[in-house]
Amino acid sequence: MRAKVLGPLRAAVNGVEVVPTASKPRQILALLALYPGRVVPVSTLMEEIWGTDLPASALTTLQTYILQLRRRLSAAMGADGPGSAKDVLVTRYGGYLLQIPPEEVDVHTYEHLVTAGLRAFDVEGDDRLAATLFRRALDLWDGPALVDVRVGPVLEIEAARLEESRLVTIERRIDMELRLGRHSECIAELTDLIARHPEHEGLHSQAMVALYRSGRQATALDVYRRLRMRLIEDLGVDPSPQLQRLHQAILAVDPQLDVAAGPRRSSTFDRYAS
Numbered sequence: 001m002r003a004k005v006l007g008p009l010r011a012a013v014n015g016v017e018v019v020p021t022a023s024k025p026r027q028i029l030a031l032l033a034l035y036p037g038r039v040v041p042v043s044t045l046m047e048e049i050w051g052t053d054l055p056a057s058a059l060t061t062l063q064t065y066i067l068q069l070r071r072r073l074s075a076a077m078g079a080d081g082p083g084s085a086k087d088v089l090v091t092r093y094g095g096y097l098l099q100i101p102p103e104e105v106d107v108h109t110y111e112h113l114v115t116a117g118l119r120a121f122d123v124e125g126d127d128r129l130a131a132t133l134f135r136r137a138l139d140l141w142d143g144p145a146l147v148d149v150r151v152g153p154v155l156e157i158e159a160a161r162l163e164e165s166r167l168v169t170i171e172r173r174i175d176m177e178l179r180l181g182r183h184s185e186c187i188a189e190l191t192d193l194i195a196r197h198p199e200h201e202g203l204h205s206q207a208m209v210a211l212y213r214s215g216r217q218a219t220a221l222d223v224y225r226r227l228r229m230r231l232i233e234d235l236g237v238d239p240s241p242q243l244q245r246l247h248q249a250i251l252a253v254d255p256q257l258d259v260a261a262g263p264r265r266s267s268t269f270d271r272y273a274s
Contacts, residue, residue: 001073001088001098003033004106006162007142009149013088016076018069023150024049025065030149032089032098034158036105039095048154066096106140107162113137114169121172127179134173141166167197174206181259183213194223198230201243212250212257220250 001018004010009030011018020026027048032040046058055061066089073085090099102108117133120126145162146155170193177186190207197203204227211220224247228239238244249257 001100002104003029003036003098003100004142005030005033005146006106006110006140007145008147009033013073013076014078018072018076020068020072022068025068026149027152027155028062028065029069030146030155031158032096033105034107036098036100036102036108039092039097041095044154045096048152051153066091107145110137110140111165113140114165117169117172121176127176131173131176131180134169134176137169138166138173167200171202171206174203178206178209178213179259183210183259186210187214194227199227199234201227201240205243205246208246208250209257213259217250217253221247224250 001011001013003012009019009026011029011033019029028045031045031048042059042062046054046062049062049065050058070085070089073088077085077088088099090097103112113133114137117130117137120133121130145159145166149155151159174186174190177183186206187210190203190210193203194200194207204223207223208220211217211223224239224243227243231237231239239247
């Protein structure tokens, strides 16, 4: 069985899709897929479906949803296939688990690649490899996590965690690109990102660096001006000291802003805006 949660929920056995159309069984499958090989307690599954307002029939209804999922698994596995649906969607004391290897779920491959990218940067000092690994991790995404699943209180937290991880990985990948001198290639992406995240200082910092290095000092300064106005109007705060230092460096045409002049083990983004 292979499963995807980084985008629409997908799960297939022998190439046959097993994701149910009914919303509550989809929630159960999504939650189990996030933790392959680990028991998800009955209480957690019920909280996801009903929150704190559990109906009297909650346990019986949950068991019915599990049965529905097993029927879909059984149909996909076929009568002549090895094992049974109960070997894949396993009952354990106090809960259920999907008995599949973690690498069969895209989120675990994503997290493995991110970890490898961090190691390539922090330990091996290989910016090019780190950028490649971060890019491969991000290529696994097909849209917002669990975009077609109605999320309850448990999946809502998981989806938010994954989206935050995705944004951080994007920021890290762009930092590698800036370290490698690929500033011009990053401008279009950063323009879109700061429009989507209008108060995210890290992305604005990267946009300012990319624009400045591409000979667009005035546009870089305008990015800072618009962010500052938004922060003051919406939150009543000024940009962070790091961002203010970057702004001053652009005004002063600081040679440390140049790729060639920047220190090897800390990017311009790190130096001024981390």
